[in-house]
Amino acid sequence: MAKRLKHSKKHKCKWIFKLGLLVAVCYLSFECTTYYILKSKLATTNEEFLNQMLRDSNHYLLYEKSEKNIISKMGKFLMDIDFSKPDTLLSMKQFSKSNKPEKTQVVYQEEEPKETGYIKNPVTEKNTEKTPRVYIYNSHQGENYSMKTLEPYNITPSVMMASYLLREHLNKAGIPTIVEETNINEYMKTKGWNHARSYDASREFVANTLKKYPDLELIIDLHRDALPHDTSTITIGEKNYAKVLFIIGLNNKAYESNLxxxxxxxxxxxxxxxxxxxxxxxxxxxxxxxxxxxxLNPNMILMEVGANENTIDEVQNTIEAIANIITEKLNGQ
Known part of the structure; x- marks a missing residue:
């Protein structure tokens, strides 16, 4: 009788073990499949990412899902391998000394930024039929947003990306808008200028644009601030937004119009x-x-959208809100 009970318990344990193993295999198979499906949908350049954002404002969420995937976490934890970074597969560091995430680079106006902010125009077809009503540029193209979940994919959200997003929202609303596409940092190099002369460089492009389009109704120099996330973010409804700040220079004698x-x-x-x-x-x-x-023009403003710790989806939410406000303003509503 005792032998029979012992055999029954042993058989039950084996059955539980096999069932647990089957569940684990099924779970890992599901996670692995999900990981590679997600990976196939993720962009690996700023331009590709921006195009995806223009098609689907929720595209950013795929990167968060990929970051939470158990396959990616296992690789990082066990061997310091990030499967979305091929170079870590070669290093084979068995034990990582630190598992702390990289912090977003903070670029202040007086500092030299990394050459990561410039983004080519993601829209190859240019609309030349309508005269632009809005012109957007970035005196500091190197100002980046948080690279959380995006850094492994070589994607660097920046103020230039925000400018393109704002342009597309305004164009869709019937407000013809253009963005300055010149690489201002490269232009300053040709002139031998340092970062402190960014406004001198952008001034030349603004002046040229005003010669071509003297009737522009709004000119925006789009920046971002450098603040803690809780200071630069607000939750309205169920969405997080990057806060906005306007800068007006009082050394301009006619600043009242801009103000x-x-x-x-x-x-x-x-x-x-x-x-x-x-x-x-x-x-x-x-x-x-x-x-x-x-x-240069009474219709010019400097607008800081969010700060260095804001994510691109928070910026996107704000851009959409701002676009609606600008559309109403220019249409006299």
């Missing part, structure tokens, strides 16, 4: 999205630029 325009847009933003705009910051004096090229 009035920025105030109107800021108030409209907060009217529909409370506290999304941080308001207006006025700057003047020897230690700052003080003009920001706003003396």
């Amino acid at each position: 009035s325009l920025a105030t109107t847009i800021s108030d409209k933003i907060n009217g529909k999205f409370p506290k999304l705009s941080r308001g207006i910051m006025k700057k003047q004096g020897a230690t700052v630029n003080g003009r920001y090229n706003q003396d």
